[in-house]
Amino acid sequence: MRQNILSMLFLLATLMPLQAQKFGFINTQELLASMPDLKIADVQVQALQNELLIKGEDMVTKFEADYKAYMTEVNGGTLSKVQMQQKEEVLVAKQDEIKKYEAEIQQKVGAKREELYKPILDKVKSEIEKLGKEGSYTMIFDGSAGMILHAAETENLMSALKAKLGVN
Numbered sequence: 001m002r003q004n005i006l007s008m009l010f011l012l013a014t015l016m017p018l019q020a021q022k023f024g025f026i027n028t029q030e031l032l033a034s035m036p037d038l039k040i041a042d043v044q045v046q047a048l049q050n051e052l053l054i055k056g057e058d059m060v061t062k063f064e065a066d067y068k069a070y071m072t073e074v075n076g077g078t079l080s081k082v083q084m085q086q087k088e089e090v091l092v093a094k095q096d097e098i099k100k101y102e103a104e105i106q107q108k109v110g111a112k113r114e115e116l117y118k119p120i121l122d123k124v125k126s127e128i129e130k131l132g133k134e135g136s137y138t139m140i141f142d143g144s145a146g147m148i149l150h151a152a153e154t155e156n157l158m159s160a161l162k163a164k165l166g167v168n
Helices: 002-020 028-033 036-076 081-134 158-165
Strands: 023-026 139-142
Touching: 023 028, 023 081, 028 081, 028 158, 036 081, 081 139, 081 158
Parallel strands: 023 139
Antiparallel strands: none
C-alpha cells in the first residue's frame, strides 16, 4: 500500500510540470507573405535586379554583335590567323566579363535582400519572443518548417502576432 502511494506521488510529481507547459505555433511563411514591409522590400529588390539586368542585357547584345561581326569577317576571309586569334581573345574576355557581371548581380541582389529583410525578420523574431513571454509559452513552433506533428488550433498564435505587427 505504501509503495502504491509513493508510486502515485512520484507519477503526480513528474506529470505536474508537463501540464504546466504551454506550446504554440505559427507559420512564418504565411506571416511574412502577409506583411506589407516585406512586399515593399521585395519590390525594391526586384527594381535593383531589373536595373542591373538591363546593363547585363546590353553587355550580351554588344557581345553578340561583336561575335556576329567577327564571324562575318571570318567567313569573308578578310582576317589573318593572328587577327582571328586576337579577336577571339577579345571575345573570350568580353564573355568572361559578362560571367563576372552575372555573379556581381547575384551578390548585389543578395546583399540588398539581406539589408532589407534583416530589420523585418528581427522585428518578427522580437515580437515572437515577446508573445512567448507574455503568453507564458514554453515553446512556439514554426509550422512552415515542418516541426509540428500535432497542434491544437487553439494554440495558433498567428492572429495575435499579426495584431501585434499590425498586419491583416
